[in-house]
Amino acid sequence: MAWIKLDPITRRRFARFRKIKRGYYALLILLAAMVLSIFAPFLAESRALMVSYQGKWYFPTFSYVSMAAFQQTPPPGWQAVDLETDYFRLQREWRLERTLYERARAQTGSDAAALDAKYPNRGNYVVMPVIPWDPYQSDFWYNEILNDVGVLLKADDRIGAANLARRDHLDELADAIESGAIDDMLKDPTRSASGTLSGLAQGGTMPSLKDLTKTAPNPPDSHRAHYLGTDTQGRDVASRLLYGFRISIFFSLFLVIAGQVIGTFIGSLQGYFGGVFDIISQRAIEIIVSIPFLYVVIILAALIVPNFWMLLTIMALFQWIGITFYMRTEMYREKTKEYCLAAKSYGASHMRIIFRHLLPNCLTPLVTFTPFLVVGAIFSLTALDYLGYGLPAPTPSWGEMIDQALDAQNRTKLWLTFAPFTAITVTLLVVTFIGESVREAFDPKQYAKYE
Amino acid sequence: MSNTSKTPLLRVEGLKKYYPVRGGVFAAKVGDVRAVDDVSFTVAPGETLGLVGESGCGKSTLGRTIMRLEEPTAGHVYFEGNDIATANKSALFQLRREIQAVFQDPYSSLNPRMTIGEIVREPLVVHKVGSKAEQIEAVRALLETVGLTGEMLDRYPHEFSGGQRQRIGVARALALGPKLVIADEPVSALDVSVRSQILNLMVRLQRERNLAYIFISHDLSVVEHISDSIAIMYLGRIVEIGPAAEVFAKPAHPYTRVLMAAIPVADPDQRRTTEPLKGEPPSPVAPPPGCPFHPRCAYAIDACRAAVPPLEPVKAGAPNLELGREHLAACIRKHEI
Numbered sequence: 001m002a003w004i005k006l007d008p009i010t011r012r013r014f015a016r017f018r019k020i021k022r023g024y025y026a027l028l029i030l031l032a033a034m035v036l037s038i039f040a041p042f043l044a045e046s047r048a049l050m051v052s053y054q055g056k057w058y059f060p061t062f063s064y065v066s067m068a069a070f071q072q073t074p075p076p077g078w079q080a081v082d083l084e085t086d087y088f089r090l091q092r093e094w095r096l097e098r099t100l101y102e103r104a105r106a107q108t109g110s111d112a113a114a115l116d117a118k119y120p121n122r123g124n125y126v127v128m129p130v131i132p133w134d135p136y137q138s139d140f141w142y143n144e145i146l147n148d149v150g151v152l153l154k155a156d157d158r159i160g161a162a163n164l165a166r167r168d169h170l171d172e173l174a175d176a177i178e179s180g181a182i183d184d185m186l187k188d189p190t191r192s193a194s195g196t197l198s199g200l201a202q203g204g205t206m207p208s209l210k211d212l213t214k215t216a217p218n219p220p221d222s223h224r225a226h227y228l229g230t231d232t233q234g235r236d237v238a239s240r241l242l243y244g245f246r247i248s249i250f251f252s253l254f255l256v257i258a259g260q261v262i263g264t265f266i267g268s269l270q271g272y273f274g275g276v277f278d279i280i281s282q283r284a285i286e287i288i289v290s291i292p293f294l295y296v297v298i299i300l301a302a303l304i305v306p307n308f309w310m311l312l313t314i315m316a317l318f319q320w321i322g323i324t325f326y327m328r329t330e331m332y333r334e335k336t337k338e339y340c341l342a343a344k345s346y347g348a349s350h351m352r353i354i355f356r357h358l359l360p361n362c363l364t365p366l367v368t369f370t371p372f373l374v375v376g377a378i379f380s381l382t383a384l385d386y387l388g389y390g391l392p393a394p395t396p397s398w399g400e401m402i403d404q405a406l407d408a409q410n411r412t413k414l415w416l417t418f419a420p421f422t423a424i425t426v427t428l429l430v431v432t433f434i435g436e437s438v439r440e441a442f443d444p445k446q447y448a449k450y451e
Numbered sequence: 452m453s454n455t456s457k458t459p460l461l462r463v464e465g466l467k468k469y470y471p472v473r474g475g476v477f478a479a480k481v482g483d484v485r486a487v488d489d490v491s492f493t494v495a496p497g498e499t500l501g502l503v504g505e506s507g508c509g510k511s512t513l514g515r516t517i518m519r520l521e522e523p524t525a526g527h528v529y530f531e532g533n534d535i536a537t538a539n540k541s542a543l544f545q546l547r548r549e550i551q552a553v554f555q556d557p558y559s560s561l562n563p564r565m566t567i568g569e570i571v572r573e574p575l576v577v578h579k580v581g582s583k584a585e586q587i588e589a590v591r592a593l594l595e596t597v598g599l600t601g602e603m604l605d606r607y608p609h610e611f612s613g614g615q616r617q618r619i620g621v622a623r624a625l626a627l628g629p630k631l632v633i634a635d636e637p638v639s640a641l642d643v644s645v646r647s648q649i650l651n652l653m654v655r656l657q658r659e660r661n662l663a664y665i666f667i668s669h670d671l672s673v674v675e676h677i678s679d680s681i682a683i684m685y686l687g688r689i690v691e692i693g694p695a696a697e698v699f700a701k702p703a704h705p706y707t708r709v710l711m712a713a714i715p716v717a718d719p720d721q722r723r724t725t726e727p728l729k730g731e732p733p734s735p736v737a738p739p740p741g742c743p744f745h746p747r748c749a750y751a752i753d754a755c756r757a758a759v760p761p762l763e764p765v766k767a768g769a770p771n772l773e774l775g776r777e778h779l780a781a782c783i784r785k786h787e788i
Contacts, residue, residue: 007564008607338560339570342620344520346574346627347547360564 007360016441023437026430030249037246044131044239048087052125060085070124075144076151088133088225091126092167098122100163132225133236135243135396140234141168141224142212146197149173153182153197169223172208173197217404217413229415232404235394237419243396245423247308252377255312256370259319264359264366267324271331272354278328285321293318294384301389311384311391319377326365334358364442371435375428382424398424459493459529460663461517461550461631466490466526466536468509468516472736484735486512488687490526491762493776494680496630497657499664501674501695503710504684505732510667511555513684514633517665518550519543530631548578551624555636557616561608567594567619568604574626593622597652614645621652631663638673650677672714675699680776683707686735686743689762693778703765703780705788706744742782750788 006014018024041061042049051058053070067074067083072090074083101119104110133139145168152161158177165174176182185191185200192199201209211221216234220227228237270278293315300306300314334340335358343353384390385399393400401420410416467490469483486509494500504510515521517528519535528535535546551574554560561570568590575586591601597618608616617637624632634653638646654677656662668674674681675695682692683706691704702708709728730747733739739746741756748755762779765786782788 338554338556339562342560345518345552347544348577357562
């Protein structure tokens with residue numbers, strides 16, 4: 001830390017904090033998670049990280065690219081509409097084309113030039129983020145794939161239907177279409193009661209189609225890259241968890257920082273000036289404290305739909321009070337010291353005395369309380385979201401995820417419960433570890449003995 | 452030594468500092484603590500006034516009220532003709548350059564979060580004296596003046612001994628080039644071995660820079676060596692004031708005598724001739740009627756309880772209006788005892 005000039009007391013406290021392994025590693029983990037969450041669009045996003053198309057590289061993470069740019073075929077029935085590229089599908093289409101090309105090349109007597117023309121996309125690549133879903137996107141594949149394959153079958157595009165099934169790893173179905181066995185299956189009422197593909201799936205005689213009969217929420221599924229399953233609206237839980245973390249932690253940090261800055265300022269003035277100002281402002285604070293915070297937020301949320309910054313402002317109006325009491329007493333103690341008198345004697349202004357001379361000596365409660373206030377802020381945002389008075393839907397939020405998980409219909413969908421609860425527990429635990437270690441490192445008793 | 456031709460640098464007139472005592476229903480004012488009660492004296496340029504008294508007699512409050520770190524209840528403090536007690540904010544800010552303070556506790560008087568350089572430079576920053584480079588150069592020179600080295604700029608107070616810290620305190624007081632330094636018990640927190648070093652430093656600086664000192668102490672033996680004049684305080688009032696040599700040679704007030712007698716003498720065979728002082732000083736909230744010292748005074752008579760005795764010349768003759776030039780005492784029996 002040589003590039004920052006720290007006074008020896010702070011340096012010693014920082015060294016002590018580093019010695020407390022539990023807190024130090026918890027801080028590293030939290031910082032790493034925060035940095036990762038800042039780069040969330042590169043971790044969980046439905047747009048590709050990189051696309052290599054006809055030898056050129058594209059980076060569409062932050063831009064809209066229509067399907068026409070990569071000559072992607074729109075899903076059946078959507079030909080007339082300008083759609084954004086479905087990169088997750090594009091990746092599978094090109095991968096399939098590569099597989100088919102290699103299979104054809106392996107056959108004896110294949111015509112290289114003809115194959116090159118038939119499979120123009122075999123050299124194109126899509127690199128998706130680890131979680132190829134954004135937090136707002138519903139995955140309707142389960143409901144749509146059999147319908148789409150059925151549309152192509154009805155149009156007698158058997159190769160197209162088989163390729164569509166194979167693209168999405170429904171190999172059993174693709175084989176049945178290619179061999180023509182599918183026609184007999186659909187005609188057999190013991191296999192498909194309604195004579196359709198969804199009837200075939202419901203009949204249960206083709207086990208690989210069984211998942212497709214389910215509706216959201218769906219359990220973890222590696223084929224569709226839903227590593228933690230989907231929620232009641234088919235949105236990816238892992239993606240929502242990550243974006244929910246980003247919102248929770250930054251909301252809490254902003255909230256606590258805003259509250260601490262306001263509270264420190266007011267508490268310092270109270271302690272420094274004392275007297276009538278102190279008495280009157282203390283009474284004013286008592287009035288504010290007696291306003292029930294939750295009711296205010298609920299009433300305001302009923303009148304306006306709060307966005308991120310509005311909710312932050314409302315909550316900050318109640319967040320700053322706690323620290324004023326500590327800063328006030330710290331200032332009362334510190335201002336009687338002779339260095340404060342010395343500063344007055346050469347005419348330093350009140351603000352200069354408070355913020356340049358006294359405040360650096362009053363930071364202990366500020367630093368030791370902050371991590372615990374962050375814990376509290378994360379929890380209160382989650383609680384508000386759970387009650388439905390927090391950030392508006394469809395903002396990814398842990399509170400809303402818990403709300404879904406605790407819904408009576410979803411009692412058996414354990415992935416819905418597991419993800420947000422684990423995330424909240426781990427986050428609060430990590431921040432609490434940091435808070436405990438900071439408190440220990442700032443313990444004044446440590447310096448009472450000679451070193 | 453005292454030179455009557457000099458005009459006074461500082462003239463204090465009838466200075467009072469009362470603290471209200473509140474109690475009862477709705478914190479009504481029930482009385483006053485008379486910390487400083489009707490104090491007048493003068494200090495000439497380049498001279499030292501020793502201010503002596505027991506703990507709680509108001510000598511520190513007097514020092515702070517002169518600097519207007521405490522708002523005076525009444526009275527005037529003229530510094531080169533300008534009244535500090537009634538000066539407005541900007542005039543007071545300019546006057547602060549002229550009067551600086553050295554404090555008692557070398558541990559709490561230096562901010563532990565600031566380097567020595569920052570501490571000594573701070574007055575220059577507040578008064579916007581010179582550029583940053585010039586300020587740092589000035590700080591380096593100041594540190595060398597008080598017997599430290601310029602390399603110590605970036606070190607923190609905890610790395611220094613009590614004596615060194617007090618030198619830093621002196622350097623800070625000198626930063627703005629004041630004409631008067633109010634030293635509030637600057638050596639009482641120091642080891643005896645270090646005391647004389649700091650006192651010698653202060654005397655040397657006084658000669659070099661023509662500084663005037665108000666040297667507050669509870670220890671007569673310290674004050675004796677460096678003072679031109681001495682004022683003895685008791686319960687917020689000055690009971691005796693005069694040139695140091697005269698006050699020490701012929702103390703006129705019974706309280707001064709008792710204080711003098713309490714100075715230890717390095718001779719085990721010498722017996723005490725004066726009874727040591729008995730009892731505690733009375734409460735400044737309810738001072739005794741008449742002379743505040745009479746309950747503890749061996750010479751008290753009924754007349755002492757009647758009225759507060761005025762400060763009057765000890766020697767008969769034409770009274771010199773220059774306070775501090777002449778030996779004055781507030782005792783009605785000063786000629787008898």
